[in-house]
Every structure is written in C-alpha cells, then in structure tokens.
Amino acid sequence: MSLRILLLFSLFLVLPLGAQQIKPISTDSIEMVIQGALRFIEQEQVKKTIPEHQYEGEWPAFMTMRSSFVMLGKQERSYDSNCFSNASIQNSLSAAFLIRPDLTSIPPMLDKAIIRMMDFYSGNGFNFWPLLPPNGKLYKFKKNQENGMVRRPIRFPLNNPYIRKAANVVNDNDDTSQGFSALMNYVKVQKTLGNKVDVSFRISPILGAWRDSARSSQHYYNIIHFDKRESGAFLTWRAQEIPFPNWNVPRMLVNNAFFLTPLSTLYPRAFVPYIPYGCNDVDAVVNANVLTALAENGETKAAGVSKASKFIERKIRRKDWSRAGIYYPNRYHLHYATLKAWSKGIRDLDESALRLKKHLLSSQYADGSFHSRRIVNHKDKVQSTAYALNSILRLGNPYLIGTEIQVNNAIHYLINQASFMDGNTCWDGGVFFSGGTVIRNTLYWKSDVYTTALMVESLVLYQQYVKEIKTFW
Numbered sequence: 188m189s190l191r192i193l194l195l196f197s198l199f200l201v202l203p204l205g206a207q208q209i210k211p212i213s214t215d216s217i218e219m220v221i222q223g224a225l226r227f228i229e230q231e232q233v234k235k236t237i238p239e240h241q242y243e244g245e246w247p248a249f250m251t252m253r254s255s256f257v258m259l260g261k262q263e264r265s266y267d268s269n270c271f272s273n274a275s276i277q278n279s280l281s282a283a284f285l286i287r288p289d290l291t292s293i294p295p296m297l298d299k300a301i302i303r304m305m306d307f308y309s310g311n312g313f314n315f316w317p318l319l320p321p322n323g324k325l326y327k328f329k330k331n332q333e334n335g336m337v338r339r340p341i342r343f344p345l346n347n348p349y350i351r352k353a354a355n356v357v358n359d360n361d362d363t364s365q366g367f368s369a370l371m372n373y374v375k376v377q378k379t380l381g382n383k384v385d386v387s388f389r390i391s392p393i394l395g396a397w398r399d400s401a402r403s404s405q406h407y408y409n410i411i412h413f414d415k416r417e418s419g420a421f422l423t424w425r426a427q428e429i430p431f432p433n434w435n436v437p438r439m440l441v442n443n444a445f446f447l448t449p450l451s452t453l454y455p456r457a458f459v460p461y462i463p464y465g466c467n468d469v470d471a472v473v474n475a476n477v478l479t480a481l482a483e484n485g486e487t488k489a490a491g492v493s494k495a496s497k498f499i500e501r502k503i504r505r506k507d508w509s510r511a512g513i514y515y516p517n518r519y520h521l522h523y524a525t526l527k528a529w530s531k532g533i534r535d536l537d538e539s540a541l542r543l544k545k546h547l548l549s550s551q552y553a554d555g556s557f558h559s560r561r562i563v564n565h566k567d568k569v570q571s572t573a574y575a576l577n578s579i580l581r582l583g584n585p586y587l588i589g590t591e592i593q594v595n596n597a598i599h600y601l602i603n604q605a606s607f608m609d610g611n612t613c614w615d616g617g618v619f620f621s622g623g624t625v626i627r628n629t630l631y632w633k634s635d636v637y638t639t640a641l642m643v644e645s646l647v648l649y650q651q652y653v654k655e656i657k658t659f660w
Contacts, residue, residue: 199227201403209555209599210599211595211613212595212597212598212599212651214368214650215218215274216602216651217598217602217646217649217650219612220556220602220605220612220642220646221290221612221643221646221647221650222351222610222612223439223611223612224605224611224642224646225290225292225293225442225643226292226610226611226612226640227611227612227613227636227639228246228276228280228296228636228637228639228640228643229237229292229296230611231246231247231301231635231636232244232245232246232296232300233245233247239319239322239341239342239504240266240341240342241266241268241341242268242303242306242317243299243303244299244300244301244302244303244304245268245273245300245303246272246273246276246300246634246636246637247266247634247635247636248267248268248272248273248616248632248633248634248636248637249264249265249267249594249616249632249633250263250264250265250266250267250270250340250342250343250630250631251263251264251628251630251631251632251633252263252264252629253628253629253630253631254629256626256629256630258347258349258350258351258363259626259629259630260344260346260350263343263344265342265343265344266341266342267341267342267343267632268317268339268340268341269307269315269316269340269632270304270307270313270314270315270318270362270365270366271315271362271620271632272370272619272632272634272637273303273304273365274304274313274362274365274369274618274641275365275619275637275641276634276636276637276640277297277300277301277304277369277372277557277620278298278324278365278368278369278372279368279640279641279644280296280297280371280640280643280644281293281294281297281372281373282315282372282374282644282647282648283643283644283647284294284297284376284379285372285375285376285379285422286647286648286650286651287647287650287651288379288380290647293376294376294380295459297373297376300369301369301370301373304366304369306318307362307366308357308366309358310358311393311396312358312359312362312363312393312425312624313358313359313362313365313366313367314338314356314357314358314359314361314362315336315338315356315359315362315364316338316339316340316341316354316356317341318336318337318338319336319337319338319339319341320335320336320337321335321337321339321351321394322339322345322351322598323345323346323348323351324348324351325337325348325351325352325457325458325605326348327348328458331457331458332457332458335386335457336458336459337351337354337355338352338353338354338355338356338460339351339354346506348457349447349455352455352456352457352459352461353455353461353463354461354462355455355458355459355460355461356424356460356462356463357424357425357426357462358424358425358426358460359423359424359425359463359473360394360397360421360422360423360424360425360473360476360477361423361472361473361477361514363393363394363425363477364394364476364477364479364480364481365476366471367393367394367480367484368476368479368480368483369392370386371480371483371484372392372483375387385463389484390480390481390484390486390585391481391484391486391487391491392397394421394477394480394481394489394491394599395421395447395489395490395491396425396468397416397419397421397422397424397425397426398419398420398421398490398491398494399416399417399419399421399422399467399469399494400417400419402416402417402428402467404428404429404466404467405466406464406466406469407443407464407466407624408468408513408623408624409468409469412510413506414469414498414501415498415501418469418494418497418498419491419494419497419498420469420474420491420494420495420496420497420498421469421473421474421477421491421495422467422468422469423467423468423469423470423473423513423514424462424463424468426460426462428452428462428465428466428467429452429462429465429466433575443464446554451465452464452465452466453465458639458643460461461613463623463624464624468513468514470512470514470515471498471499471502471512471521471525472509472511472512472514472515472520472521472524473512473514474495474498474499475495475499475521475524475525475526475527475528476524477491478492478495478496478528478531478533478536479524479527479528479531479533481533482528482531482532482533483531484536487532487533487534487601492496492533492535493535496533496535496536496539497535499521499525499536499539500536500538500539500542501513502521503521503539503542503543504542506546508521508522508546509559509560509563513623513624513627514620514621514622514623514627515619515620515621516559516560516562516563516618516621516627516628517559517563517567517570517571517574517617517618518571518632519557519559519570519571519574519575519578520562520574520619521543522543522547522575522578523574523575523577523578524544525539525540525543526540526543526577526578526581526582527577527578527579530581530582540582544579544582544656547575547578547579547593548579548590548593550575550641551575551593551596553595554596554600555572555595555596555598555599555601556568556571556572556599556600557571557572557574557575557597558571558596559571559617559618562628563618563628564617564618564631564633566605567617568617569601569604569614569617569638570616570617570618570638571617572600572601573596573601573614573617573638573641573642573645574641575597576594576597576598576601576645577641577644577648578647579593579594579597580594580639580645580648580649580652584652584654586652587651588652594649598646598649601614601642605642612639613635613636613638613639614635614638614639614642615635615638616633616634616635616636616637616638616639617633617638618631618632618633619632619633619634619637619638620632624658
C-alpha cells in the first residue's frame, strides 16, 4: 500500500482525544470577513513612492529588535521593504483568486505589486532587500566609493560600518523561490482573466545551482543540530562561501571569536555582497519553499527534490518543530511550508505529511488555538494558528478526511482574534521571519498584511471545500 493511500486512510482515523465541536461560523460571516480583509489589504498597499522611505505597490512590514544586541543596536521597530513579505502576500492573494475569480479586487493589487517585486531581481535570483546607496560610512578612515550601491533595510538604523557592510547580503534561494512563485502565479492569474500570456521557463537549474554538496565548510547551526554533511539539499545563499577546510567546532569557535577582524570568515567587506557568517547553511523551511516553487512550475522530479525532502523529513522525525528553521522561529512554519509543497505535488514528502498531520491534530488547544514557544512573540498564538489552519486544510477536504472539528475550531478562534473597523478586517501580524541563528529570537519581521493575506487564502480554501461537500449553515 502506497504512502499516499496510507495518508488518506489514516486521516479518517486520527482524531485528538477531547476535541469538542465549537459552533461553526456561518458562511455569510466568513464571506464578510474575506471581503473586509481584502479591503484592508488594498488600503494598506503603498500608493506613492518616497525614495528610501516607501515604494509604490508594496505592503508594510516591520523589522523589529526585541532587545539590544551587540553591533545591531538597541530595541527598535522600523518599516521595512523586502522581497519575502511582498512575494508571500502576492502568492496568498493569487491562490485565493485562482480558487475564486470573482474576487475582482485582487488582480489590480497584483499588477502593482509585481512591478515592485521585480526591483529585487538581479542575476538569476531575488534579494531580500532593495539596492540602495549606503546609509552611512562603510570605512573607518576613508570615504565610500562614488556611486556605490548596497542591499540594506530602508529605515532600520545601521549604526556602525561593520553592520552596514554585513547587511549587504547576497541573493538567496528563499527569496528566489518566493519571487518565482509570485511570477508564475501572476501568469496563472492573467490567464484566468483571459489575457494572452506566453511565458515558459525552467527554474530548477537556477534554484539547483546552489546545493549542499562538494563543500568543505558546514554552518555551525547545522553542526550543533547534527545535520548530515553533504545532504544534497538546497543551500540558502546563492554565492560562493569562503572555503574553510576541515571545518569543525574548535575551528568554528576560534573563527567566531575574531568576528570583528579580517582574520575571520565572518568579517564583511565594503560593497562586497555578503553571506552571513561567511558560511552557507541548509534550512528546512527554505528547502520547503524551494520545493513549492518547483512544484508550481511542474518540476517535481528536478535534481535536489528527493534530497531536500529527506532533509525536511529528518527534521520532522526528530520533532524539531521550533528549531528546524534557522530563519523561522515559529514552530508551525515548518508545517505550513512543508504541507504547501506536499499539496502542490511533492510526493517525496508523503511520510512527512503523515507525521505533520499527527502533530497538528494532537497539539491544538481547547479554544482552537495553536501556540509557538513563549520567547517567540509571547507564544505567537495568532500567527501559529494561522499557519496550522492553512496546514490542516492542505491535507485535504476536512469534511472528507475527518478534520472538520479542528478546522472549525481554528477558524472560530482566529475570527475572534480579528480586528473589525470601518468595514475592514485584519489580524495582528506575528513573527514570520527572523535574522537567523543567534538573533533568530531577537531580530524579526512582522506584517499585519502578511497574516491577513494568509487568512484570506485559508478561508477561501475552506470555502472551496465547503462548496464541494455542499455543507452550509
């Protein structure tokens, strides 16, 4: 019996003990929430460019320092313009529209957003930040080079030359996969609208150009979490790391101790794109995002898919929910990213889907919520529940596989947490991304629009299932 059949069979059988049905939300109420959320997202989309302040077509995200940290500065919250949050919002809106083409407010938003998103594209990949002039000196004793440009946040204060140089990161596979997904979904939306779009390209050679093979180095986060060397999975950063033969923990400690000097691989150079810590890494959530992009482009058998799936599965087998993602501290982001890839057709994740289903159906609280760790935005209940809800819906129609109680209870909880004002609906954004490794719980990003768009996608997906089963209240 195949894993696919086992998964479908087991979903009929697994029901958490003590799960109680909360009175369902009416379909009219859900539709009202969706329409209010779309009005909020449309209202929040930036209408006018103010250079180095905000850019037309994007949505607000906020870069937050929870507490002081060496070199990075003090507690801070600043508006940020980045590829990841904007591409993710576009992908959620596109997914909702492709299910419900009657949501006519979505395409005009995507038209504006896709133009802005292409500002992050360069050299066969996408970068997290826009390309801008430095916001201060990059050298201690000489002037910056004339007309030099760097990647950096638009408003967050970078208070010293070291961190200004370190912020100039190279392109990465996470933003590249999300960016390509947004492009492919935009093409699908245009075709749904009846517009003639003839775009066809393979992304596997681009994403697969940087994989965990033939490396002499290994990132310390992967070392301390006992990740397999030469895993064959997709690397995070799209650039050549600094070679460090015979990498091991003692060498790593010495290297890191001299991080403020050119003797260390951690030391960034002015105007040279930088891999954080000078060493590439392998991240389970990044790999799941890459798999989603490949699946959306019909490249489910591309080189690296099987190895990436095995890397993710090992994290899930170890129940490494809170630390599997180097850049994703929310414990349900792994579920969301993995089951999204699985639902798009990555069959190598069948075993992972079984295990994630079991954890999802056993970790929901009585009020319908899911919790992250205390240190992650005070347990981050709303963001965790939004991820968990989307994840359970990715497993299939809740009325056919026996997850309707969990889905209904999560929707009930989330709608009770929503803000309703002037016909708009939104949710407070939780932690969806972080600075990674030693600052993964200190420097992170939030966006009310990101969370609200994810809820629109989830509620529309739920509506589709309700329509299929013809169950209305």
